Amino acid sequence: MLKPATLLLASAIAATRACDIPSDTLSNNITEGFAVQVQNASLPVVHNHYLNIWDWGGGDQHLFVSPSGNSTSALTLVDGVLTLPWDPPRRAVINGEYEVKDNTTKMFMTERGDPRAVFEPVYGCNPDTDAVQIELALKSLDTLAEGGNIGVRPFNGIYDFRYTPEGNTAYDPDRPWTKVTLVVVSPEAVTGL
Template sequence: MYKALALVLASAVSVMACTIPGDVLSNNITESFSLQVQNASFPDIHNHYLNIWDWGGGDQHLFVSPAGNFTSALTLVDGVITLPWDPPRRAVVNGEYEVKDNTTKIFMTERGDPRAVFDVVYGCNPDTDAVQVQLAFKSKGDENAGGNVGVRPFNGNFDFRWTPAGNTAYDPERPWTKVTLAVVYS
């Protein structure tokens, strides 16, 4: 009986998988958007949004809502998340490296720090199974390092961190959780 139930569940999952279009998406998005944070295994962050928090000196740090301020004014320029302000702020990977979990902070700045570069890809919404546009981490500046974007606890909130592909370091006091960044147009 259990084998039959497992087979039925496996078949249902395969039927539910959305069909990813075959076209390649541009790494420029000129229409304003926000980013929805997705990881259905973690309700504390799932379907919340990437918010910005003025951290001083012109930098905006990235937090999972409700921390910080909601923004739907993001654009993507050559794969880099950009706030089209004067001067523009761009997502970078270059702050507060933590050896315990081998992660580095992602934040927005006008400085020339190594940019967080993303590919625009199709994916499947984990709740509705609808096709959605997502950002997939590509490189840290000129290093085609790949890796993953995630969040971890910070002062009762969750901030955004990058980790290299294959990272096995783990800090049980501040567990890093991989997330999907889904584009939500304004």
């Protein structure tokens, strides 16, 4: 057990390292192209990598952690929905390959009207640099469910993106799902694609 003085010192160090979160509210529309950086320092194989797209046939773009797939910095946010502004546009949806064992569902991009992943841009602190960053917090699964989490899970040696409802306790030790933070990164700031 830590002594009170040790806890106080640890709290003071944590407080000095945290960034100052701006008080303004961010728009749920981002019209200039961006990339999405994936963060979770506890999983180095994906930490600071990027969300990449992979043509899966039929116009669908499946989402994988770089270096798998094709890099993109052309993503936009339209009414909270991650969008590839193609003709026709592809939107992030949560509707496919549901897995009972860990209670997760695939997130991918499509032109179809599947249930959309609706995000809310929020300020956060970069875990490595403490710089202020814009993160995409999952707000809802279309009109079907509020909240939940986006994470990654191994898939044939690469990592794909999966949704799980808030409070999910299901777990698959063979393909462990790990929650990640999705960060908006300007094309000029993208490194290591």
